[in-house]
Amino acid sequence: MSKPLVGKPRYRAIADDIRARIGSGSFTPGSLLPAEQVLCSEYRASRGTIRKAVSILREEGVVATEHGRGTSVLIASELTSNPGLHPGGGEQRTIGATEELARLFDVPVGTRLLEVRLIEFEDTKVRSVTSTFTVLDSWPS
Amino acid sequence: MSKPLVGKPRYRAIADDIRARIGSGSFTPGSLLPAEQVLCSEYRASRGTIRKAVSILREEGVVATEHGRGTSVLIASELTSNPGLHPGGGEQRTIGATEELARLFDVPVGTRLLEVRLIEFEDTKVRSVTSTFTVLDSWPS
DNA sequence: AGAAATTTGTCCGTATGTATC
């Protein structure tokens, strides 16, 4: 771990750590994350805290969870080179379809989507944010 | 209440009920939702379940929560006439800024945003989804 | 087919911390 863990909630620190492990290749796309019980032991945290951490990554489209099966890693080391969604940062990235987007596209949750983001500025202030999503391929297969 | 509450988790049934109460005008924009403790009593549910229900409405941009203050209603009976985000449904709605959008716009979470959604079809299949967000006004003041 | 083990989902209760009024 070797994380400060100060100033932010444990569930967020854990989410950051898991995200980093995905980015570094410790967890590879298509594979399953360790079970919640295992993560509880590893991080010495309760299941609720672990589930909250994983839910963050799920929201980000980094992983997708299936009842009774486990949580799959969706994206790879793109994470490290992925500039994210900050103003002035990169303008596109791949994500796993969230529940809402999956419903719109009528594809399974976790389907890889390309997000292209356009940010319109007014001076230094953000005036509008536009995101366009398209399906890249299907997932799991 | 008088709800079936079957086939869906209690936290979702409760979220649906609160959303309906907002839509019907029982809870008006700008006012605070009853405290979590009160909702616990009303729905005879644990605090975790109530918090999960409220978090759904927060994700939807229907309400915004402030630590130590309470949860404010953001939108009004638009809810009932608001077609939402289904393909073929309406194309715009107002939401409260989620954490990510708030960061991009550099405004407080819950700031009212206008979302305009454009859905491109290929035959009957959705090819792309584009959402544009702009700031409507500030919140709380 | 079916039983058992695994894994995530839901729900409860409690305690403590932190922000606001």
Add this chain to the structure above:
DNA sequence: AGATACATACGGACAAATTTC
């Protein structure tokens, strides 16, 4: 300072879906 209200974290229990044997 005190009261109120949300945030975080723990623990336990059972249900539901999947996989494995």
